[in-house]
Amino acid sequence: MSFLKNFNKGAAAPAKTATKKVAKSAPVSVKKAGTVSTGTRKGGVGYRKYQGDALWLPNTSRPGWLDGSLPGDRGFDPLGLSRPSDFVQVAVDENDINAAKNFKGGVDGTFAATPDLVSETRLAPYSEVFGLQRFRECELIHGRWAMLACLGAIVAEATTGVSWAEAGKVELDGATYAGFTLPFSITQLVWIEAILVGGAELYRNSELDPERRLYPGGYFDPLNLAGGDDADKVFRLKTAEIKHARLAMVAFAGYGVQALSTGEGALGSLAKFGETF
16 A cells, blocks of 8 residues: 555646636627617517618608608608699790791799798788798697597596597586586586687797797796707707607598497496407
8 A cells, every 4th residue: 555655646746737817808799791780789589679771661762852850750641741842934925916927935943941930910810821830830749639538538438438539419408527517607617618729729820930929938848858958858849749749640630430339438438349359
């Protein structure tokens, strides 16, 4: 045993292999052939922020008069309604009774109208009826009314049990709201609404600044959400509003189609839809 111990002590120890620590390199993303980078990853797994021009229909081109500067501009104008108007000035035709042939007048020149000018004419403030700024104002105002109408129809039906489509018939028997009788006739309510809403519209049309016509601020922004110097935040809020406005207009159109097809209001149609499951 001692011989073996001495032999093991005398034996050369195995040489240690020299190792070198190599720093781990950052993972390299290999781009497959035929793929296009869609931007940096943001949000949940598999979500990538879109970096291109967001259009209403893929593989389409943006019209020249829609440059994307307006909130919610997705290049949607298939009929070209907001295209700037160009006018052609034609000379007077020849009117020589002694000539064998009178020629028509030629083109003297072309000119483009200056769009989106707001005047003090309250009933027709814009210089161009088919101007882009006027279309945006109409879209935004109609969308705000639609958002109020969609919510108001649901609240009214939930509190009164009367379908919004039948509310006018009920009001003819006597004005009530939430079970309380109102001391007004239907004629008086129509006059009150016409005076209040019409007065508000006349007051709004007295504003000559196109931006303040759409976003007056002040009392209409009590939390000052659109205030401050953060232009990106204000633009995102305006984009969110116009998106909700468009959705509300489509939704209330759906309310009308449901009322015509089922004879029910918003909640009644929802109940019928739930019975199909």
